[in-house]
Amino acid sequence: AKVVITLTDVNDNVPEISVRSALSEISEDSPSGTVVALLHVQDRDSGANGDVRCSLDGDVPFRLQSSHGNYYSVVTARELDREQVSEYNVTVRAADGGSPPLQSSAVLSLRVLDVNDNAPVFAQERYSARVAENNAAGALVLTVLATDADWGQNARVRYRLSEGRVRGAPLSSYVSVQAETGALYALRSFDYEEVRELGLWVRAEDGGAPALSSNVSVRLLIVDENDNAPQVLYPPPPPPARAGSVSVSGAAWSGVELAPRSSEPGALPAGGLTRWLVLAVAAVSCLFLAFLLLLLALRLRRWRREQLLAASSGALRGVPVSHFVGIDGVRAFLQSYSHDVSLTADSRKSQLRFSGASCCDTLPVPARPPPDEPAPLLGDEDRA
Numbered sequence: 111a112k113v114v115i116t117l118t119d120v121n122d123n124v125p126e127i128s129v130r131s132a133l134s135e136i137s138e139d140s141p142s143g144t145v146v147a148l149l150h151v152q153d154r155d156s157g158a159n160g161d162v163r164c165s166l167d168g169d170v171p172f173r174l175q176s177s178h179g180n181y182y183s184v185v186t187a188r189e190l191d192r193e194q195v196s197e198y199n200v201t202v203r204a205a206d207g208g209s210p211p212l213q214s215s216a217v218l219s220l221r222v223l224d225v226n227d228n229a230p231v232f233a234q235e236r237y238s239a240r241v242a243e244n245n246a247a248g249a250l251v252l253t254v255l256a257t258d259a260d261w262g263q264n265a266r267v268r269y270r271l272s273e274g275r276v277r278g279a280p281l282s283s284y285v286s287v288q289a290e291t292g293a294l295y296a297l298r299s300f301d302y303e304e305v306r307e308l309g310l311w312v313r314a315e316d317g318g319a320p321a322l323s324s325n326v327s328v329r330l331l332i333v334d335e336n337d338n339a340p341q342v343l344y345p346p347p348p349p350p351a352r353a354g355s356v357s358v359s360g361a362a363w364s365g366v367e368l369a370p371r372s373s374e375p376g377a378l379p380a381g382g383l384t385r386w387l388v389l390a391v392a393a394v395s396c397l398f399l400a401f402l403l404l405l406l407a408l409r410l411r412r413w414r415r416e417q418l419l420a421a422s423s424g425a426l427r428g429v430p431v432s433h434f435v436g437i438d439g440v441r442a443f444l445q446s447y448s449h450d451v452s453l454t455a456d457s458r459k460s461q462l463r464f465s466g467a468s469c470c471d472t473l474p475v476p477a478r479p480p481p482d483e484p485a486p487l488l489g490d491e492d493r494a
Contacts, residue, residue, distance in 0.1 A: 121208025226318025
């Protein structure tokens with residue numbers, strides 16, 4: 111008789127992970143989806159005990175991608191940044207479907223290679239220093255500092271001056287910068303009366319290919335020292351005396367004005383400034399006085415006109431206001447007459463007599479017949 115014996119599988123085999131190929135270094139600028147390792151996973155159990163699932167531990171910028179069969183590839187899930195993480199230990203974990211499940215793991219070590227993707231950064235946004243004039247040539251002025259987040263040759267920083275000119279001379283004839291340390295030196299003795307401020311730019315450049323660079327502004331202020339004697343501005347010194355002649359220095363040097371060489375360009379000496387201030391005050395005072403005189407003249411003119419009007423109207427005092435008429439401020443007197451009229455039944459003897467004593471007239475009038483002569487009131491019809 112034939113006996114068939116069926117063996118039931120027991121989950122007694124751990125999944126096996128074999129690394130077929132793997133990278134130990136990867137550039138930080140590698141694109142997403144770059145293959146880092148190729149894995150083969152198997153489990154000698156059968157059925158559910160032989161089903162294997164793979165995963166990656168932790169939050170890493172990688173992911174597993176299933177290939178054909180039991181092969182898996184580890185690829186980048188996003189861009190890498192060496193300045194944040196320079197090395198990864200990626201753990202690949204495989205677990206079967208048994209109960210309880212069995213699992214195994216493998217670790218992939220990966221170093222991220224640097225790319226020159228960071229420019230040097232200065233420690234300060236701008237630099238400034240004060241330098242006393244008459245300094246020694248070669249004196250240290252200040253030191254600039256820049257750092258680069260890259261690694262190796264890409265992080266090596268060198269300094270140099272940007273091109274420029276000062277008073278027609280190259281900037282490099284005034285100052286220099288040490289390429290390795292960033293120390294700034296004065297190449298000559300500064301004179302405040304010639305140069306009072308130096309503005310320049312220092313460039314920091316890394317050693318990458320292509321190189322990246324950045325600039326910073328540097329301002330040097332020259333500090334004045336009392337190294338100049340006063341100069342006579344006015345009056346000019348007298349010509350040298352001839353042989354045998356005598357000069358009187360007391361009269362020639364009266365009212366001397368002095369100005370230091372280190373004063374601001376275009377600044378007036380103290381005496382000259384005072385003189386201009388006095389002239390300005392005098393000019394303002396003259397204008398004010400002229401205004402007062404003009405105002406006084408206008409007042410006098412108005413007062414005189416009022417006096418003349420009062421004198422001309424003195425003879426008319428006591429005359430009623432109704433006898434006057436005003437035109438543009440001038441009062442004119444209206445003539446008023448008083449007439450004596452005599453009427454009789456006989457029209458030939460009717461008379462109209464003008465009385466001169468009761469006539470008030472301020473304006474000249476044409477000549478009229480004497481008041482004693484009678485004037486006919488009505489025409490003589492019989493004579494006609």
